[in-house]
Amino acid sequence: MSTLGGSPLDDTDRQIIAALQADGRRPYSQIAEELDIPASSVRYRVQRMEENGTLQIVGIANPLTIGFDRFAMVGIRVRPGSAQEVCRRLRDLPETSYVIMTAGTYDVMAEVICRDTDHFTDLMNRRLHLIDGVVSTDSFFVLEVHKLAYGWGVGEVDTSLLDAPQPPLSAGLDQRA
Numbered sequence: 001m002s003t004l005g006g007s008p009l010d011d012t013d014r015q016i017i018a019a020l021q022a023d024g025r026r027p028y029s030q031i032a033e034e035l036d037i038p039a040s041s042v043r044y045r046v047q048r049m050e051e052n053g054t055l056q057i058v059g060i061a062n063p064l065t066i067g068f069d070r071f072a073m074v075g076i077r078v079r080p081g082s083a084q085e086v087c088r089r090l091r092d093l094p095e096t097s098y099v100i101m102t103a104g105t106y107d108v109m110a111e112v113i114c115r116d117t118d119h120f121t122d123l124m125n126r127r128l129h130l131i132d133g134v135v136s137t138d139s140f141f142v143l144e145v146h147k148l149a150y151g152w153g154v155g156e157v158d159t160s161l162l163d164a165p166q167p168p169l170s171a172g173l174d175q176r177a
Contacts, residue, residue, distance in 0.1 A: 024057045063113045070114040071142040075106035082133030083107045089131045
C-alpha cells in the first residue's frame, strides 16, 4: 500500500482514480455502483485526494483545434546549479504546459504551445532565452501526436472501470484527415 500526502492509497482509491482518468466527468454515483460502495465514500475519497495533491480533475483541450499551431518540445541546457530556478521561471510562462528537470543531454525539457511561428519566435528570443541560467536550447516541433495518455499510476484495476466511450479516430490530435 502506497501513501500519498500521509494518507494511505488503497485499492478503492486506485479504482476511483482509474475511473476518473478514463472519464473525469463520470458521476460519483456510477463509480460507487461499480465499486459497491456509497456515493458519499467516492465523494469523500476524491475530495481527500484532491486536497492532498494526489488527484487533479481538469478539462484538457486539443491545442491544435483551438487556434494553436506550434506545439514543440524544447530541450534546455542550463548553467550548473540553476536548473530548479530555470524550471520555476519556465513554469510561469503561459506557453509552457509541461516542465521537467532531466538527466542527460538536456537539464530541462519544456513543452510549449504557441499560436504560430511569430509567437514561438517571440517566446524563444524575447523571454525563454533571457531567463537567467539558460545556456542553450534545441527545439523539436511536434508534427503529429500519436498518443496522449493520462491513465497511469494506479496499478492493477478492473478494466470495466476503464471502458469509457472512446472518441472516433478522426477526433484525435492527428489533424491530417
